[in-house]
Amino acid sequence: xxxxxxxxxxxxxxxxxxxxxxxxxxxxxxxxxxxxxxxxxxxxxxxxxxxxxxxxxxxxxxxxxxxxxxxxxxxxxxxxxxxxxxxxxxxxxxxxxxxxxxxxxxxxxxxxxxxxxxxxxxxxxxxxxxxxxxxxxxxxxxxxxxxxxxxxxxxxxxxxxxxxxxxxxxxxxxxxxxxxxxxx
Amino acid sequence: xxxxxxxxxxxxxxxxxxxxxxxxxxxxxxxxxxxxxxxxxxxxxxxxxxxxxxxxxxxxxxxxxxxxxxxxxxxxxxxxxxxxxxxxxxxxxxxxxxxxxxxxxxxxxxxxxxxxxxxxxxxxxxxxxxxxxxxxxxxxxxxxxxxxxxxxxxxxxxxxxxxxxxxxxxxxxxxxxxxxxxxxxxxxxxxxxxxxxxxxxxxxxxxxxxxxxxxxxxxxxxxxxxxxxxxxxxxxxxxxxxxxxxxxxxxxxxxxxxxxxxxxxxxxxxxxxxxxxxxxxxxxxxxxxxxxxxxxxxxxxxxxxxxxxxxxxxxxxxxxxxxxxxxxxxxxxxxxxxxxxxxxxxxxxxxxxxxxxxxxxxxxxxxxxxxxxxxxxxxxxxxxxxxxxxxxxxxxxxxxxxxxxxxxxxxxxxxxxxxxxxxxxxxxxxxxxxxxxxxxxxxxxxxxxxxxxxxxxxxxxxxxxxxxxxxxxxxxxxxxxxxxxxxxxxxxxxxxxxxxxxxxxxxxxxxxxxxxxxxxxxxxxxxxxx
Numbered sequence: 224x225x226x227x228x229x230x231x232x233x234x235x236x237x238x239x240x241x242x243x244x245x246x247x248x249x250x251x252x253x254x255x256x257x258x259x260x261x262x263x264x265x266x267x268x269x270x271x272x273x274x275x276x277x278x279x280x281x282x283x284x285x286x287x288x289x290x291x292x293x294x295x296x297x298x299x300x301x302x303x304x305x306x307x308x309x310x311x312x313x314x315x316x317x318x319x320x321x322x323x324x325x326x327x328x329x330x331x332x333x334x335x336x337x338x339x340x341x342x343x344x345x346x347x348x349x350x351x352x353x354x355x356x357x358x359x360x361x362x363x364x365x366x367x368x369x370x371x372x373x374x375x376x377x378x379x380x381x382x383x384x385x386x387x388x389x390x391x392x393x394x395x396x397x398x399x400x401x402x403x404x405x406x407x
Numbered sequence: 408x409x410x411x412x413x414x415x416x417x418x419x420x421x422x423x424x425x426x427x428x429x430x431x432x433x434x435x436x437x438x439x440x441x442x443x444x445x446x447x448x449x450x451x452x453x454x455x456x457x458x459x460x461x462x463x464x465x466x467x468x469x470x471x472x473x474x475x476x477x478x479x480x481x482x483x484x485x486x487x488x489x490x491x492x493x494x495x496x497x498x499x500x501x502x503x504x505x506x507x508x509x510x511x512x513x514x515x516x517x518x519x520x521x522x523x524x525x526x527x528x529x530x531x532x533x534x535x536x537x538x539x540x541x542x543x544x545x546x547x548x549x550x551x552x553x554x555x556x557x558x559x560x561x562x563x564x565x566x567x568x569x570x571x572x573x574x575x576x577x578x579x580x581x582x583x584x585x586x587x588x589x590x591x592x593x594x595x596x597x598x599x600x601x602x603x604x605x606x607x608x609x610x611x612x613x614x615x616x617x618x619x620x621x622x623x624x625x626x627x628x629x630x631x632x633x634x635x636x637x638x639x640x641x642x643x644x645x646x647x648x649x650x651x652x653x654x655x656x657x658x659x660x661x662x663x664x665x666x667x668x669x670x671x672x673x674x675x676x677x678x679x680x681x682x683x684x685x686x687x688x689x690x691x692x693x694x695x696x697x698x699x700x701x702x703x704x705x706x707x708x709x710x711x712x713x714x715x716x717x718x719x720x721x722x723x724x725x726x727x728x729x730x731x732x733x734x735x736x737x738x739x740x741x742x743x744x745x746x747x748x749x750x751x752x753x754x755x756x757x758x759x760x761x762x763x764x765x766x767x768x769x770x771x772x773x774x775x776x777x778x779x780x781x782x783x784x785x786x787x788x789x790x791x792x793x794x795x796x797x798x799x800x801x802x803x804x805x806x807x808x809x810x811x812x813x814x815x816x817x818x819x820x821x822x823x824x825x826x827x828x829x830x831x832x833x834x835x836x837x838x839x840x841x842x843x844x845x846x847x848x849x850x851x852x853x854x855x856x857x858x859x860x861x862x863x864x865x866x867x868x869x870x871x872x873x874x875x876x877x878x879x880x881x882x883x884x885x886x887x888x889x890x891x892x893x894x895x896x897x898x899x900x901x902x903x904x905x906x907x908x909x910x911x912x913x914x915x916x917x918x919x920x921x922x923x924x925x926x927x928x929x930x931x932x933x934x935x936x937x
Contacts, residue, residue, distance in 0.1 A: 299924070303924045305928045311931070326497075326501050333658075336490070337487070337491075338655065340641075341654050344641040347639050348635065348636070348639030354638060356638055356639055358640055359624075362486050362487075366700060370692065373497070376497075377685060380682075388681075392932040399935065
């Protein structure tokens with residue numbers, strides 16, 4: 224859980240255990256100059272708005288990373304740091320943990336449906352109830368699973384990722400801003 | 408069709424045109440002409456608004472006219488399209504929507520170029536985006552043409568040609584004057600109209616059968632002349648193995664193509680955050696799913712009430728099944744109800760075509776101006792405003808689409824859209840997924856992935872029975888047919904992925920670790936997102 228891998232000191236608190244963060248518990252108090260209970264507010268309070276153009280909450284530092292010359296290199300380091308941080312790894316793990324199995328499941332189910340429709344029409348034509356046959360049920364089943372997967376994905380993202388991702392967003396922007404010398 | 412039909416439909420349609428033009432003017436009144444506004448509408452749409460707009464962009468004439476026609480003619484095999492169109496949204500939702508919103512600014516190429524050498528990647532991605540858009544546009548133009556042919560009676564070539572030209576001119580006006588903001592509002596208005604029309608027709612069909620879906624299906628099967636086989640797969644894509652592989656190919660293209668459609672990708676840039684992008688997809692899935700469920704009822708309804716013979720008699724490809732159904736549901740030809748309903752449906756279909764065409768034109772003009780022009784113009788030349796270039800590009804894209812639309816008028820609209828999906832899935836999807844998820848991806852890999860999917864897809868279409876060598880081809884008298892399948896997806900999609908992999912492993916270039924980190928962090932957190 225120790226965050227510091229030689230990252231710039233000012234973000235020390237930003238990369239604490241993601242578990243705490245998800246529970247809404249503030250980060251470790253030892254560094255204590257950043258709190259995450261309300262990311263929007265705290266991001267502002269911790270110097271987010273201090274540079275020029277403070278009126279615009281949208282990131283002025285859009286790291287287009289192209290043609291930014293000397294500062295580009297440093298900004299790249301920031302992203303590498305963030306990528307290695309525990310908090311980011313957790314967000315990525317949560318994303319993959321849902322998306323990989325869910326993608327495999329729906330894609331296999333869809334391909335199976337298409338292949339069955341073309342190679343086994345007799346099976347698909349088997350009547351189930353009145354005019355309704357296996358093929359119609361499978362087609363409607365595809366609709367149903369699509370709705371379910373959509374619901375499941377958005378629920379998972381809302382509960383498991385959104386908050387941590389938002390924290391990371393502000394931290395990262397803070398860092399790139401710091402690297403770029405606060406000039407935007 | 409009678410004069411009343413024409414007058415009423417034209418009146419309603421003029422009403423829609425007037426409203427949309429009013430929106431365009433109103434929206435562009437305090438325009439500042441920034442690229443942000445022109446391409447992304449200021450990024451301030453709400454998820455619900457964007458959800459409706461996505462649905463409006465996606466529920467094209469191909470679905471409303473083409474798919475219902477296919478169901479009316481071939482029964483269950485038409486329904487397979489609908490399933491593919493909907494399931495595709497899971498690919499978009501899981502892998503694309505949020506990440507693209509976070510990484511890009513206006514186009515697909517933005518996402519890829521952030522990691523790679525910019526110029527070759529932009530040119531490649533820009534080229535493929537424009538190709539996909541033009542193919543998709545042609546499908547919409549053909550839809551407009553067959554609709555007006557029905558409306559004005561007979562198949563007067565001149566009337567069709569003028570419709571296609573008129574639609575093209577209108578879309579250029581919308582796009583070049585109103586940009587994304589006007590286009591989005593037009594999509595929203597259109598989505599509401601289309602859903603309203605579809606709900607009304609579905610209710611009427613169900614009322615006709617007293618809510619008995621079983622009866623509806625049995626009647627459809629009975630009138631089709633195929634009996635039970637009408638309700639099972641195989642009428643269109645059964646038979647020999649060529650047809651079966653053709654279908655699998657189409658199925659793959661449909662489910663993987665949506666995530667590579669430029670006009671769909673550009674919709675995610677109109678909302679402020681990735682979370683809003685996700686919520687707009689959820690809205691869109693609900694709306695689109697509901698819509699497609701209703702088109703199934705309408706398709707079988709058309710088979711049961713109008714009958715496949717009458718549908719085929721009006722338009723061989725089935726594109727006019729829904730208007731005919733409306734005419735019958737309203738009380739038949741000559742009755743007031745029939746006239747009104749027919750006119751409403753025709754106007755809604757026109758509105759649909761116009762809105763979709765505007766959306767695609769905008770996306771492709773963004774590709775031309777933001778990717779191609781920005782990369783290809785001479786260094787040191789006087790830089791012109793990108794938005795001005797985009798406006799000119801909209802005109803150019805419009806002209807090309809009109810010309811091709813006049814050429815391809817006898818093909819089924821849903822089928823043409825299938826081609827556009829195949830090209831999108833082969834050329835755009837591999838490069839997009841590799842850039843987002845593959846650490847070792849390189850510039851050469853990116854360029855190869857695009858061309859390695861685009862070139863086979865286009866070449867295979869040219870060599871397919873669609874273009875030549877069979878009586879239904881574009882050029883029946885020429886025989887260039889060397890590829891048996893109508894849809895190239897089965898071959899070209901794996902080729903796209905393979906080429907991207909091959910280009911990457913053979914490249915001397917060392918993948919930029921830091922750029923990958925940046926893409927990954929930005930895509931999942933939204934840091935630094937525009």
